[in-house]
Amino acid sequence: MGEERKNEATPMKNVTTVERKSERELLVTRTVNGPARLVFEVWTKAELFRKWWVPKSYGLTLLSCEMDVRVGGQYRLVFRHEDSTMEFFGTYLEVTPNSRLVWTNDEGDNGKTITTVTFEENAGKTLLVVHDLYPSKEAIDSGSTGAMPETLDQLDELLASLGSSTES
C-alpha cells in the first residue's frame, strides 16, 4: 500500500480522428492506454460505461443505463436535458469479447444507425475504431448522430457565425 507511483510517466494525450468515409459513414479512431480486455469491459458493463459515455463537460445527467450485452440484447440510456428526458436505445447485433461490438440505434425516426466498434490490442494499448453507418445521408447531416443537444447547439452557433462571416 502507498507504494503506487503517482507519476508513472504522464501518458501523452491520445489523438482522436474523425473521417467521413462516405455519404452515410463516419469513422472515429482513437488509441486507448490499456489492454483490449479492459477497454471492452468499460464498453460492456453499464456501471463502467456510464462513467465515460457522457463527458462531464456536457452538463447532461444520465438517469439510467441498462445494457444487456449479448446478441439480441437491448440497451437503453435515459438522459435528463433541462426539463425533458431523452432516450437512446437499440439492440446488440454482434458481441465478440475483447474484439468487436455491433449495435443499432433505434431511437431515430428515419431508420436505424448501425455502430460497429473494433478493439485491436497492440503493445498494451488498444486501437478503437468506431464505424457509424447511417440510414441516409440526411440522417448524418441533420446531426442525429447520437450527439448531445448542447453540442449540437454549439455546432449551430459555430456554423451560424461562420455563415454570417462568409455569406456576404
Added chain:
Amino acid sequence: MVQYSQNRFDASFGALSDATRRGVLEQLGRADASISALAERFHMTLTGMKKHVGVLEQAGLVTTEKVGRVRTCRLGLRGLQEEAAWIEMYRQIWSARFDELDNVVQELTRKERVDGRRKKK
C-alpha cells in the same frame, strides 16, 4: 440543425468523398494550377479532370478562371470551413468521451495491479 447549409454540406461531402478530388484540393492548397497540369499530375485525361474540377467548383471548394486558353483553378476556401467545423465538433464529442474512457481504463488497470499485489501477499 442549420438548414441553409444542408445542400452545401451534401455537395461538399460528395465532392470530398473522392480520393482524386481530395488530392486536387491538397495540390491547390500548395499552388494554383491549370486543369491540364492537374490532369497530368493525376495521370488523367483532360475531360476526366474537368469533371472532377466541376464537382469541386459546384461545391464551392474550388474556383476557376479562364485566361486565354488556360483555365486556372484555385482553392475556394469558403466551402471548406463549415465541413471542417462540423467534423471538428463531432471529433470533440468523441475526444472528450475517449478522454474519460482513458481515465476509467487507467483506474481499472491500477486497481488490478493493487489487487494482484494483495493476492501475492
